[in-house]
Amino acid sequence: MKIAVGLSGGVDSAVAALLLMKAGHDVVGVTMKLWQDGRYKGGCSDACFGPGEAEDIAAAADLARKIGIDYQVFDCAADYERIVIDYFRREKSAGRTPNPCVVCNPRMKFGILPEIAARRFAFDRFATGHYARIVRRGGRLAVARADDASKDQSYFLWGLSQEQLERTIFPLGEKTKLQVRRIAAEAGLPMAGKPDSQDFYSGDCGELLGESDREGEIVTADGKVLGTHRGYWRYTVGQRKGLGIGGGTPFYVLGVDGKANRVVVGTREEAVRTQFLMTPSNWMACAPTDGRIDGFVKIRSTGSPVGPASLENGTVSVPGGIFGVAPGQSAVMYSADGAILCGGVIQGRD
Numbered sequence: 001m002k003i004a005v006g007l008s009g010g011v012d013s014a015v016a017a018l019l020l021m022k023a024g025h026d027v028v029g030v031t032m033k034l035w036q037d038g039r040y041k042g043g044c045s046d047a048c049f050g051p052g053e054a055e056d057i058a059a060a061a062d063l064a065r066k067i068g069i070d071y072q073v074f075d076c077a078a079d080y081e082r083i084v085i086d087y088f089r090r091e092k093s094a095g096r097t098p099n100p101c102v103v104c105n106p107r108m109k110f111g112i113l114p115e116i117a118a119r120r121f122a123f124d125r126f127a128t129g130h131y132a133r134i135v136r137r138g139g140r141l142a143v144a145r146a147d148d149a150s151k152d153q154s155y156f157l158w159g160l161s162q163e164q165l166e167r168t169i170f171p172l173g174e175k176t177k178l179q180v181r182r183i184a185a186e187a188g189l190p191m192a193g194k195p196d197s198q199d200f201y202s203g204d205c206g207e208l209l210g211e212s213d214r215e216g217e218i219v220t221a222d223g224k225v226l227g228t229h230r231g232y233w234r235y236t237v238g239q240r241k242g243l244g245i246g247g248g249t250p251f252y253v254l255g256v257d258g259k260a261n262r263v264v265v266g267t268r269e270e271a272v273r274t275q276f277l278m279t280p281s282n283w284m285a286c287a288p289t290d291g292r293i294d295g296f297v298k299i300r301s302t303g304s305p306v307g308p309a310s311l312e313n314g315t316v317s318v319p320g321g322i323f324g325v326a327p328g329q330s331a332v333m334y335s336a337d338g339a340i341l342c343g344g345v346i347q348g349r350d
Contacts, residue, residue, distance in 0.1 A: 002026040003169065004123040006109060007063065007071070009056030011191045012129030014063050015180045016171040018187055020127060021067060029064045029071040030117040031057055032108065034080045043203035046195060048101075049080075050202025059191055066189070074116050076108060083107050088200075089209055095258035096328025097236045099156075100200045101301075102343075106159035106282075110168065125169050132157055133173035134165055135285070135339050141165040142284035145338035148176040155301050158332045158343025159282050206233050216261030218245055221254060226265065232256050235263050238271060238300075238324020252324070272321040277314055277347040278331045286333075286341040295341050296334045299325060305334045311342070 005017040007029040021027050035042075035053040042050040057073055064071030084104050091098035114126040131146035132154040141162055146152040160168070172180060184192035201208060211231055218227040227245040229235065234242065239253040243265065252271045255264040286293055296307030297316055309318045311333055327348055333341040 001125060002028070002121070002123040003125045003127050004028050004030050004114060004117050004121055006113060006126070006128045007031050007060035008129065008197075009059035009063075009191065009194075010129065010197065011181060011184050011189070011194050012131070012172060013060075014129070014189050014191055015175075015183050016127055016129040017063070017069065018067060018183065018189070019171045020169070021069070027069050028121045028123060029060060029069050030113060030121070031060050031071075031073045032076040032080070032113050033057065033073050034077050036077045036081070039081075040207055041203055042201070042207075045199055045202045046197050047199040047202035048104075048197055049085075049200060052202060059194075063189065063191070070121065072117065072120050074113065074120075076112055076116075079112050080104075080108060085208060088205075091328045092205065092209055092233050093258050094328070095232060095256040097326035098328055099330050101156040102159055102330050105157055106161065106164065110160055110164045114167070125167055127169040127171060129172055130157065130170050131172050131175075131177075132170050134168060134170060137285040137335075137339055138287075140283075140285060140287065142339040142341075144173075144340065145334070146170075146172070147174045149304070151177045153301075154338075154340060155298055155330065155332050158284070158330060158340050160284075161282070165284075206231055209233055214261055216263065218243060218263045218265055221264055221266050221270065226251070229263055232258050232261050232263060237326035237329075268323070272323050273325045274319060274321050275315055275317050276322075276325045276331070278311070278316055278344045279314060279347055280311065280333075280342045280344040282344070283342045285335055285339040288342075293333065293341055295336065297322070298332045298334065299329055299346065305332075309333070314347075 003025045007013045084100050087103050088098045130153045131151040133144040135144045143154045143157045145154045213230045215228050217225050219225050235253050251265040254266045292312040294310045296305035297309040298305040306322050327346050329346050331346050332343040
């Protein structure tokens, strides 16, 4: 089988390619070029989007030469700007919490990249270094949680269509990060010890919004002013660090008003909800339904699914409560065995 592997220059995609080769597949490497020199300043942190991309592409090219596979870079910068950056800008400006990876995966990494790569290489399947699995449930395909719960990336993949899942392979779904680094080290791959990319953007996200430092108020839900901040875009619902307000009581962000440049804070108890609204926009293990489905829900990339939880007519109920429900963020419903039932975008907290 001929398989195109999305190479990022990191250890995970490198080992994915290596494992597929060892399994006897004909492997080619493909990479998206996203950064446009001179458009944004960026920063020095390791991120998906930033000027450090050139080093990552060089690392992917070196890997391809080392393991003896064809390799091609495709310039997807204009599409990324239109699809991901514009989305990020709209959501942040509205005071919502965007999730660029959730948009990038179905539309760019598993969409545009394999589509344009197919014009250069004829291949049967597309693979990445994501820590996730693909399972079949009742004739439907679903992304499921990886065996390594600490590295599980299934949450970011809820938007993949049935057609995309049909052509996708996740070679690392049953591997731990320690095993992956060991495989890379034993193969003499230079990225064996390379740190993981942690952020979406390497610079200050205000740059993507065209914003400079701008003082605004930090207030309680009843309007009491507790302090000031330097820009609403630096805050998201559930955040505690970086508020700069003392007084002994721990405060958490309850809401962000982009138009007024205001951040609303409250106690942890005020940040807990037992219900919230979401739009289920992609179904995996569960066929589309307006009826009730039961399972567990995850509303941020870190942590584990919370439950029991149910979804019915666009309302997610979590009787035990869930902290930091952020409009704009993704909500993903999982079955008890870790398969994604459906995913969508949080519309509100009440």
